[in-house]
Amino acid sequence: MSLKTIFFGKARSLADRDLFHKVSLVAVFAWVGLGADGLSSSCYGPEETFKALGSNHHLSLFVALASVITIVAICASYSQIIALFPSGGGGYLVASKLLSPAAGVVSGSALLIDYVLTITISVAGGADALFSLLPAHWLAWKLPLAFAAVAGLTLLNLRGVRESVMLFVPVFFLFIGTHVFVIVYALSTHFSGIQAMPMDTMREVHSVSQELGWFGLLALLLKAYSMGAGTYTGIEAVSNGLPILREPRVQTGRRTMIYMGASLAITAAGLLLAYLVFGVSPQEGKTLNAVLFERMTAGWPSGLSTGFVFTTLASEAALLLIAAQAGFLDGPRVLANMALDRWFPTRFANLSDRFVAQNGVLLMGSAALVMLVVTRGSVGLLVVLYSINVFITFSLSQLGMVRHWWKERLTAQDWRRKLAINGFGLLLTTFILVSLTVVKFFDGGWATLLVTGVLVAAAFAIKSHYHKVSRQLHRLDHLTQFGTETETITAVPTPPLDPGARTAVILVNGYNGLGLHTLLNVPRVFGDTFRNYVFVQVGVVDAGNFKGADDLEALRTHVAGSGRRYVSFAHARGYGAEAVASVGTDTVEEILRLSTALRERYANAVFFSGQLLFERETRLTRWLHNHTVFILQRRFFLENLPFIILPVKMTG
Numbered sequence: 001m002s003l004k005t006i007f008f009g010k011a012r013s014l015a016d017r018d019l020f021h022k023v024s025l026v027a028v029f030a031w032v033g034l035g036a037d038g039l040s041s042s043c044y045g046p047e048e049t050f051k052a053l054g055s056n057h058h059l060s061l062f063v064a065l066a067s068v069i070t071i072v073a074i075c076a077s078y079s080q081i082i083a084l085f086p087s088g089g090g091g092y093l094v095a096s097k098l099l100s101p102a103a104g105v106v107s108g109s110a111l112l113i114d115y116v117l118t119i120t121i122s123v124a125g126g127a128d129a130l131f132s133l134l135p136a137h138w139l140a141w142k143l144p145l146a147f148a149a150v151a152g153l154t155l156l157n158l159r160g161v162r163e164s165v166m167l168f169v170p171v172f173f174l175f176i177g178t179h180v181f182v183i184v185y186a187l188s189t190h191f192s193g194i195q196a197m198p199m200d201t202m203r204e205v206h207s208v209s210q211e212l213g214w215f216g217l218l219a220l221l222l223k224a225y226s227m228g229a230g231t232y233t234g235i236e237a238v239s240n241g242l243p244i245l246r247e248p249r250v251q252t253g254r255r256t257m258i259y260m261g262a263s264l265a266i267t268a269a270g271l272l273l274a275y276l277v278f279g280v281s282p283q284e285g286k287t288l289n290a291v292l293f294e295r296m297t298a299g300w301p302s303g304l305s306t307g308f309v310f311t312t313l314a315s316e317a318a319l320l321l322i323a324a325q326a327g328f329l330d331g332p333r334v335l336a337n338m339a340l341d342r343w344f345p346t347r348f349a350n351l352s353d354r355f356v357a358q359n360g361v362l363l364m365g366s367a368a369l370v371m372l373v374v375t376r377g378s379v380g381l382l383v384v385l386y387s388i389n390v391f392i393t394f395s396l397s398q399l400g401m402v403r404h405w406w407k408e409r410l411t412a413q414d415w416r417r418k419l420a421i422n423g424f425g426l427l428l429t430t431f432i433l434v435s436l437t438v439v440k441f442f443d444g445g446w447a448t449l450l451v452t453g454v455l456v457a458a459a460f461a462i463k464s465h466y467h468k469v470s471r472q473l474h475r476l477d478h479l480t481q482f483g484t485e486t487e488t489i490t491a492v493p494t495p496p497l498d499p500g501a502r503t504a505v506i507l508v509n510g511y512n513g514l515g516l517h518t519l520l521n522v523p524r525v526f527g528d529t530f531r532n533y534v535f536v537q538v539g540v541v542d543a544g545n546f547k548g549a550d551d552l553e554a555l556r557t558h559v560a561g562s563g564r565r566y567v568s569f570a571h572a573r574g575y576g577a578e579a580v581a582s583v584g585t586d587t588v589e590e591i592l593r594l595s596t597a598l599r600e601r602y603a604n605a606v607f608f609s610g611q612l613l614f615e616r617e618t619r620l621t622r623w624l625h626n627h628t629v630f631i632l633q634r635r636f637f638l639e640n641l642p643f644i645i646l647p648v649k650m651t652g
Helices: 003-008 019-023 027-033 035-043 045-052 057-084 091-098 101-131 136-159 161-166 169-189 191-229 234-240 249-278 288-296 302-340 358-375 379-407 415-443 445-486 513-526 549-572 587-601 619-623 628-638
Strands: 503-508 532-540 576-584 605-614 643-650
Touching (some): 027 035, 027 169, 027 249, 035 045, 035 169, 035 234, 035 249, 045 191, 045 249, 045 288, 057 234, 057 379, 057 415, 091 302, 101 302, 101 358, 101 379, 101 445, 136 302, 136 358, 169 191, 169 249, 169 302, 191 249, 191 415, 234 302, 234 379, 249 288, 288 302, 379 415, 379 445, 415 445, 503 513, 503 549, 513 532, 513 549, 513 605, 532 549, 532 587, 549 576, 587 605, 587 628, 605 628, 628 643
Parallel strands (some): 503 605, 532 576, 605 643
16 A cells, blocks of 8 residues: 555545545535534634623623624525525635626635635634643644644645545534533523623613713724624635535535524624623633633532533634634635636646645645744734635625626516625625724734735736737647548548557647647658557546536547547548547546557557647746646656657747
């Protein structure tokens, strides 16, 4: 067993009929993998709210109510997005299709930064929760532990989606159980105090308004709300992660959304009430939840109190690690979608033999490690950086949906209700976005906006490069038209294949100008020495077509059709010809496997591949292309297979 198999697991087979069943998630497991991001906000969101209010703790009732309304509104809005985009309606796709590609790039870039910060703040928050249990002199190990956690999660996610989620199911439900108990216990043991809360709250409103004025009161509530509700940002993860959900995806996604919204609203609001009834206050080196649990269990037997506090805080630390999964599950998917549209290098759309976007996973993990270094794992700073970006995506998605329902008002049923839901969501998310930007801008929010702006600029630069390459490739299109004309020639007897004759095996990637140019260059360079032409093509399974059995079958059909067109082209010119094809995730390995088998059949085979050469190349632009042909050349030489690269020079 190789080290690769030990660490990442055995390669999955496309021939496995249960493949999509094995790599997809039912609603409960999706709630664990995707919903933990939002639910984990309860580990630090209520605390940030409580701290922002200072000594005016009773005002947290207003923030708790506003938070519940926010969660419900965003969940309802995203349920409509799920129905409209059943194959995956993340913020990038919604903004791209319903607004403009430029809006999609802004939304997608903001979401990528947010997912990196999701991983970072989740791991840092988990480390804080864990070290709340340990002696103060152990704090020096907190950052190294956070580094190890990010590295471990990266490795785990390279094994696959299902494997990365299943490991955390027990601790996820341990968190749910312990925190539901805390909320129920706090409210039931302080029922009389709860009855007095409305009057106490009104007295506090009156006192603060006299001291600060009504505008000052509103500003205080706004700051507390932005620091708390602004962190409840994992709701969009379900719509981004639809492709990994079990069929029927829309029903699974909506059920997951209900689980997520209900659990987050109850936990966030319940903890704020629990803080209030127990009168907790911040303590150095401890989270507010840790203070709450210790105060709640102060009258319990010593062993029971210690055990409950340890178990509950450990479940929080574990949940925060699970929450990082949203960044690893959805971040690479957003990146892959943008790569398919050529906003980022196309290699980010590639899948490993475990059907994981491994380049995206590695990038998200590496970026999270950099953020840990930059912020030193400070949750307070990360909260400032964290929430602005996702509300950019929220607002653009809601704006796109509002525009959609307005355009479809003559044909869509119940469009007024749907427009009202997304319209309210747009107003709410835009209000939060503006509030967060104003409140957090000079505290570090400017850095998030700056990095996002740089990423957007990079995306446009990459798109420009690919667009120039595409224009140059179109110059070969006349060959494709010429090839189509030859297919209409009156049928001639099909020349036989002679296994003993010299055979040109041409590697192609579709019926296009590059392939035809390579085919025509062989007799131009070597004369009429090759009597057989064999065309080898591998259909690459990537994030764009790995969505279901129908998509894979469509890919196989497309690859087979391209091969037949090459064969017809060769037959019309009097050559024996055949096409061989397969689909897979590793182009090099698949081509090598097919070519080795062909060498057994055609002893005098020589392998050819075309390669585009551009006049003005840099190290950066070369990185934007896979240059698979040079990897193939080395592998073919190692297998003693003759391999010739025919360059196609592109100018301009």
